[in-house]
Amino acid sequence: MKTLKLAAAGALALSAATITSPAQAEDLTLCWAAWDPANALVELSKEFEAQSGHKMSFEFVPWPNFADRILNELNSGGKLCDLLIGDSQWIGGGAENGHYVKLNDFFDKEGISMGDFADATVYAYSTWPKGTPNYYALPAMGDANGWFYRKDWFARDDIRAAFKEKTGRELGEPKTQKELLEIAQFFQGREIDGQTVYGAAIFTERGSEGITMGVTGALYPWGFKYENTPGKYDMEGAVNSPEAVEALEFYKELYKTATPPGYTNAYMGESLDAFKSGQVALAMNWFAFFPGLYADPSTGGEKIDFFVNPPQNNEGSTLGGQGISVVAYSDKKDAALEYIKWFAQPDVQAKWWGLGGYSAHNSVLNDPKFPESAPFAGDFLLAMQNVKDFWQEPAYAELLLAMQKRLHDYIVADQGTAQEALDLLVEDWTEIFQDEGKL
Amino acid sequence: MSEKTVDRVAGATPVRIARKIRGLSDRAIAWIFVGPTIFLLLAINIFPLIWTVNLSFTNFKANRINRAVEYVGTRNYERILNDPDVWLSMQATAHFLFWTIFFQVLIGFTLAWLINKKFRGNDLWTTIIVLPMMLPPAVVGNFWTFLYQPQIGLFNYVVAFLTGRDPSSFEMLGSVDLAPWSIVIVDTWMWTPFVMLICLAGMRSIPDYIYEAAEIDRASKLRQFFTITVPMVLPFLMLAVLFRGIENFKMFDLVVQLTGGGPGSTTELASIHLKREAFEKWRTGYSSAIAIVLFVTVFGLASIYVKALNKVKER
Numbered sequence: 001m002k003t004l005k006l007a008a009a010g011a012l013a014l015s016a017a018t019i020t021s022p023a024q025a026e027d028l029t030l031c032w033a034a035w036d037p038a039n040a041l042v043e044l045s046k047e048f049e050a051q052s053g054h055k056m057s058f059e060f061v062p063w064p065n066f067a068d069r070i071l072n073e074l075n076s077g078g079k080l081c082d083l084l085i086g087d088s089q090w091i092g093g094g095a096e097n098g099h100y101v102k103l104n105d106f107f108d109k110e111g112i113s114m115g116d117f118a119d120a121t122v123y124a125y126s127t128w129p130k131g132t133p134n135y136y137a138l139p140a141m142g143d144a145n146g147w148f149y150r151k152d153w154f155a156r157d158d159i160r161a162a163f164k165e166k167t168g169r170e171l172g173e174p175k176t177q178k179e180l181l182e183i184a185q186f187f188q189g190r191e192i193d194g195q196t197v198y199g200a201a202i203f204t205e206r207g208s209e210g211i212t213m214g215v216t217g218a219l220y221p222w223g224f225k226y227e228n229t230p231g232k233y234d235m236e237g238a239v240n241s242p243e244a245v246e247a248l249e250f251y252k253e254l255y256k257t258a259t260p261p262g263y264t265n266a267y268m269g270e271s272l273d274a275f276k277s278g279q280v281a282l283a284m285n286w287f288a289f290f291p292g293l294y295a296d297p298s299t300g301g302e303k304i305d306f307f308v309n310p311p312q313n314n315e316g317s318t319l320g321g322q323g324i325s326v327v328a329y330s331d332k333k334d335a336a337l338e339y340i341k342w343f344a345q346p347d348v349q350a351k352w353w354g355l356g357g358y359s360a361h362n363s364v365l366n367d368p369k370f371p372e373s374a375p376f377a378g379d380f381l382l383a384m385q386n387v388k389d390f391w392q393e394p395a396y397a398e399l400l401l402a403m404q405k406r407l408h409d410y411i412v413a414d415q416g417t418a419q420e421a422l423d424l425l426v427e428d429w430t431e432i433f434q435d436e437g438k439l
Numbered sequence: 440m441s442e443k444t445v446d447r448v449a450g451a452t453p454v455r456i457a458r459k460i461r462g463l464s465d466r467a468i469a470w471i472f473v474g475p476t477i478f479l480l481l482a483i484n485i486f487p488l489i490w491t492v493n494l495s496f497t498n499f500k501a502n503r504i505n506r507a508v509e510y511v512g513t514r515n516y517e518r519i520l521n522d523p524d525v526w527l528s529m530q531a532t533a534h535f536l537f538w539t540i541f542f543q544v545l546i547g548f549t550l551a552w553l554i555n556k557k558f559r560g561n562d563l564w565t566t567i568i569v570l571p572m573m574l575p576p577a578v579v580g581n582f583w584t585f586l587y588q589p590q591i592g593l594f595n596y597v598v599a600f601l602t603g604r605d606p607s608s609f610e611m612l613g614s615v616d617l618a619p620w621s622i623v624i625v626d627t628w629m630w631t632p633f634v635m636l637i638c639l640a641g642m643r644s645i646p647d648y649i650y651e652a653a654e655i656d657r658a659s660k661l662r663q664f665f666t667i668t669v670p671m672v673l674p675f676l677m678l679a680v681l682f683r684g685i686e687n688f689k690m691f692d693l694v695v696q697l698t699g700g701g702p703g704s705t706t707e708l709a710s711i712h713l714k715r716e717a718f719e720k721w722r723t724g725y726s727s728a729i730a731i732v733l734f735v736t737v738f739g740l741a742s743i744y745v746k747a748l749n750k751v752k753e754r
Contacts, residue, residue, distance in 0.1 A: 068718065068719065071502065072718070075501055075504070093502065096505070097502065097503060097504065097505060098505060205699075206701040206703075207699040207700070261589040261590055261610065262588055262589035262590060262607070262610050262612070264610060264612065264613030264702050265613070265698075265699055265701055265702075397502070397720055397721060398720040398722070401719055401720055405703070408701055408702065409704065412613065412701065412702040413615045413701070413703025413704075413705055415615075415703055
């Protein structure tokens with residue numbers, strides 16, 4: 001009798017649980033890189049928790065291990081992440097390997113229009129195959145590689161006079177890549193307030209994506225193209241064009257003549273450290289860090305200013321940023337989609353920008369007050385008009401590592417010439433695309 | 440004495456189990472004891488090895504599970520032979536292996552010889568000397584990265600003090616010429632104490648009467664060293680070399696922390712290259728073939744070495 005009662009109570013509890021499950025509060029895990037905007041997202045998500053009843057957990061992985069850690073998770077069909085703000089280059093692999101949920105039907109059902117987001121971000125963060133209306137992510141965080149500099153040093157009369165004497169022109173934000181090099185070289189080894197300072201902190205990291213992200217900041221303004229004909233993978237003459245060779249030689253000169261000693265394996269963290277410690281006059285980094293830099297008590301505020309990656313033959317900035325996707329292996333897809341629906345709302349996007357996240361929503365970007373809302377907001381808009389991204393193919397990791405090796409070999413390890421480095425890169429990439437059956 | 444122990448163990452066995460065992464042959468009981476170990480060995484070592492051999496003949500990519508897997512015959516192995524990156528990584532490994540073992544044997548043996556001289560505080564010195572090998576490699580890697588920092592690093596300042604050069608005029612980790620030596624220095628610093636301890640064990644196992652007999656025969660200290668100490672410590676030393684050789688052939692963590700394989704690919708050891716192929720480029724089939732080549736190389740070299748070691752022991 002006792003057993004019968006227990007069984008009845010168990011069955012009742014089970015049926016109650018089944019009935020209430022659609023509205024049941026879920027514990028959602030969102031995976032992203034560990035950096036400033038991630039903290040802003042934690043803050044923003046509290047509103048979602050209050051509205052939906054779902055609980056948000058976060059798995060933030062440091063950038064150097066982000067790709068390794070998360071791609072391992074996806075490739076093994078792991079259920080760690082319900083939502084993933086994955087790097088833009090992962091979209092091809094995410095879509096073709098079935099890691100990401102296709103969002104078209106959900107967008108149609110919920111009235112979410114990709115037309116409400118900046119075109120460049122939709123193209124880069126959401127679509128696969130590129131430019132087709134097949135969406136695997138919602139643009140979450142617009143980003144590009146930009147520059148910042150010591151405004152207080154640039155304003156000093158003695159420094160300005162010395163610069164004019166040396167170059168014959170006024171010291172100011174560089175209008176071209178070559179002017180940037182000239183300014184960086186001017187500051188290299190200069191004594192300022194009794195301290196030796198250096199020109200520029202740039203990306204030279206070998207292990208993940210650092211040196212590629214830095215060098216493309218020079219390649220794009222020189223007119224670099226991945227293919228002669230988009231979609232044909234005909235790289236000979238494009239990747240190793242004379243302009244690309246010139247850009248690569250330029251970056252090597254910048255590295256050799258205008259960076260701090262020991263700067264052989266530097267990425268985001270090292271760039272921020274070099275600038276905040278007062279070592280360098282200029283530094284490159286992602287716009288995502290600019291709110292934090294501006295707020296820094298020692299080198300922020302009136303001491304810092306920002307500029308978009310300077311043009312050379314044309315405008316061009318390296319694309320950063322990510323879209324937010326629902327992971328196909330998640331058991332909580334409905335709740336994860338709820339989060340995306342909530343995140344896509346214009347008022348949430350406005351709050352996102354207010355907290356330090358870079359919204360890609362047109363209602364935020366097209367607001368007349370936007371360019372004045374932060375010292376770097378205008379530059380961000382400008383950069384996003386001319387961004388270019390690395391390959392987003394499913395074989396992106398192989399393509400990226402090949403480029404990392406060729407660039408580091410030439411720039412840091414002094415092996416071969418720029419022409420040889422790019423010729424070898426074309427060979428590497430050709431082999432990879434042949435393996436992929438695309439050539 | 441041992442019989443008593445056997446009786447005690449037999450007495451302690453529960454009657455129910457004892458009754459079941461009583462009917463089994465010695466061979467069956469042996470299998471009961473050895474079986475779990477063999478099963479684990481097969482499951483954890485042998486099966487993955489066979490599976491890796493199988494994968495090495497395919498174009499499988501672990502990140503492309505939807506793609507059809509094709510058998511490509513010996514193509515992966517042919518590719519390894521023609522891949523300059525593999526050969527460069529093998530060269531870097533050989534450089535690292537040779538010089539670390541050379542310095543560790545030289546310094547380790549010398550330290551053991553000095554420590555073996557009975558002097559006041561030699562236990563304290565032994566403890567101090569073995570400290571580096573007690574640290575985790577990741578900590579050592581980070582720690583030496585700071586020491587090698589051109590602007591604030593102690594190492595550069597010491598070298599600058601001794602040579603009169605500007606500390607920031609050279610980069611141990613960023614220079615193609617110096618980076619291979621920088622990893623040799625750190626590994627030597629960390630693992631010389633291990634070689635020293637093994638040599639010390641060898642030296643302390645030499646009975647005093649052998650030296651006393653040599654003294655009576657009026658053998659000089661130098662002769663005693665070369666005819667007693669060195670030959671009797673040699674098997675120990677060879678064992679230390681075997682351990683260090685195998686460890687350094689698969690060296691990964693320390694070098695990744697220090698140089699990440701750079702600058703360029705100057706310090707990209709075989710294990711780092713393998714990791715990049717397997718878990719960054721996701722060429723599972725190709726990297727399986729590299730793993731098999733490395734396995735055969737280490738296994739082959741170790742087998743030859745162990746035979747030589749046995750011959751030395753027999754002498």
